[in-house]
Amino acid sequence: MPKRLREAGRIARLAKSAMRAQRLDVRQSVRLGLSLAAALLDKLFQHPLPAISWSL
Numbered sequence: 001m002p003k004r005l006r007e008a009g010r011i012a013r014l015a016k017s018a019m020r021a022q023r024l025d026v027r028q029s030v031r032l033g034l035s036l037a038a039a040l041l042d043k044l045f046q047h048p049l050p051a052i053s054w055s056l
Helices: 003-021 026-043
Strands: none
Touching: 003 026
16 A cells, blocks of 8 residues: 555544544534645645756
């Protein structure tokens, strides 16, 4: 399993347990879920190569 996928799974499990520990209302849960999803997607799809320099 790729390292980023393992790390994303770990983050998701931690967030899920944190959400259980705190009693959030529906609006807070949705907001937290959306920001978590955005953070996971950002982490998973980071470009592994440095930016290409177009200067000659």
